[in-house]
Amino acid sequence: MQRNHSPASAFRVMRHCRYRERRGAIYFAELILVMPVLMILLLAVVQFGMFFMSLQTLNFASRVGAIAASEVGPLNTTGPVPVAVSNVVEQHLAANGITQCRIIIEHSGGLNDSGACDCTPSSFTAPLPSYVRVTVCAPQLQLMPNLLVPFGYDISDPSNVVGCSTVMRQEF
Numbered sequence: 001m002q003r004n005h006s007p008a009s010a011f012r013v014m015r016h017c018r019y020r021e022r023r024g025a026i027y028f029a030e031l032i033l034v035m036p037v038l039m040i041l042l043l044a045v046v047q048f049g050m051f052f053m054s055l056q057t058l059n060f061a062s063r064v065g066a067i068a069a070s071e072v073g074p075l076n077t078t079g080p081v082p083v084a085v086s087n088v089v090e091q092h093l094a095a096n097g098i099t100q101c102r103i104i105i106e107h108s109g110g111l112n113d114s115g116a117c118d119c120t121p122s123s124f125t126a127p128l129p130s131y132v133r134v135t136v137c138a139p140q141l142q143l144m145p146n147l148l149v150p151f152g153y154d155i156s157d158p159s160n161v162v163g164c165s166t167v168m169r170q171e172f
Contacts, residue, residue: 043147051144057096058138059164065089066134066168069105075132077110086114089136098142101161104135107170119163132170137163 068088069075075082081103093100102115108129119137140160149156 040148040151043151047144047147051140054096054098054143055162055164057093057098058136058143058162059166061089061092061098061100062134062136062164062166063168064092065103065105065136066132066166069107069132069134070168070170075105075107075109075112079112081105081112081114085134089134093136093138098138100136100138102135102137102163104137106133106135107131117161118159119161130170131167133165133167135163135165137161 065085065088068085069082072082072084082105085105086103089100089103100115101117102113102119104115104119105112108131115137117137117139119135138161139158140155140162141158143162144155146155148154
C-alpha cells in the first residue's frame, strides 16, 4: 500500500527534524554545564575513598604496634621506641606504601617517642598502669592523592599530619 505524502506531512517531518537537532544542542549544552560538577564529585569520591582506606591501614598499624609494645615487657621511662615495635609498624605501613613520621608509646612509666613530625596523641586520658597506648602518625599527603588542587582544595601542607591510637593491656 502506498502512502500519499501531502505538503503538510512533509512540513511536519521537517519540523520534527529541526526539533531533534535543537534538542541535541540542548543536551550538549547541559552536558557542558554539568560535567565539571560531576568531575569534582568523582575526584572527591576517589580522594576521600583512598584517604579512608589509608586511615584504616594507619589504624591497624597502631594496633599492631600496641600488640608488640604490650609484649615487649617493662618499657623504659623515656627514650626511643623499642626496635621490635618500630619494625612491626614500619613493616605494616611500608606494605601499603606509607612511611610513618612518628611513633609515640605512652605507658605508666613515661613516654617513648620517635619521629620528628608534630603529632599529638588523641585526647582521651592517660592509660592505666598496666596498659600501653601507641600512636602512629603519617603525613596526610601520603594517605591520599592531591586530586582536588585545581578546584581549590590543597592538602600539600607538611603540617597536615594524621594520627591513630590504640590502647592495649601489657602482657608481661
